[in-house]
Amino acid sequence: MKDNRESIHLLQSISQGSRHAFDIFYEKYIQFVYNIAFQYTKDHGETEDLCHDIFLEVLQKSDQYNPTKGSVRAWLAVKTKSRSLDRLRKKKALLTNRLEELLNGEEKGADVEFLAQLEQSIIMEALKSIPNEQREAIIRSYFQGETHREIASTMNKPLGSIKSLIRYGLNNMRKQKSLLHWVQSGGGEKNNGM
Numbered sequence: 281m282k283d284n285r286e287s288i289h290l291l292q293s294i295s296q297g298s299r300h301a302f303d304i305f306y307e308k309y310i311q312f313v314y315n316i317a318f319q320y321t322k323d324h325g326e327t328e329d330l331c332h333d334i335f336l337e338v339l340q341k342s343d344q345y346n347p348t349k350g351s352v353r354a355w356l357a358v359k360t361k362s363r364s365l366d367r368l369r370k371k372k373a374l375l376t377n378r379l380e381e382l383l384n385g386e387e388k389g390a391d392v393e394f395l396a397q398l399e400q401s402i403i404m405e406a407l408k409s410i411p412n413e414q415r416e417a418i419i420r421s422y423f424q425g426e427t428h429r430e431i432a433s434t435m436n437k438p439l440g441s442i443k444s445l446i447r448y449g450l451n452n453m454r455k456q457k458s459l460l461h462w463v464q465s466g467g468g469e470k471n472n473g474m
Contacts, residue, residue: 287352294342302339310335312353313360320364334363406453414449417442 287308293301310331317330337359345355407415416435420426426434432442 284347284351284353288345288347291338291342291345291352294339302335305338306335309353309356313356316357316360317364320361320368326367330360330363330367334360337363403453410449410452414445414452417445418449418453421446 287305290301290305290308294305313331313334314327317334318324318327321327321330334356338356345352349355350358407418410418413435417431420431420434421428428439428442428446432439435442437445
């Protein structure tokens, strides 16, 4: 309670132009904001940029804090989460638009090697986020060239289960990383002994 009163006082001083109050507020909450932002970005550079933006907003709009809606800590936590999610959505949209331009050939002289590396990176990240059995079935099918029957034998599972693992795995990958044209461009539709 006392801590929140001090923070409210700092915000009031910041709104009146006190640089000293801002410095104290920043030192008090930077690690807290950084830890929340890093949970979303998983990238130190992105997290530092987010912290800068959040504290700049605090400096410019400190009067937006409403004590009836919760503590200063809660206000900062909500603000940090919101800005982190906004940043991730914006970054995803930019990457998606760039990939669509490259995949549709809208950008003249697109670097094919760059696109291939970027697509491979996205696929590998998506693979990490799906269940182990789905990952194994997809790797065996698409990266090692095994037929579904070979995979069923190796994994000691019925053929129908292997087909389901691959189908669900590809759907999960699409959900995880929006692999826009990977399947449509031929990466996920080969027969593999079905």
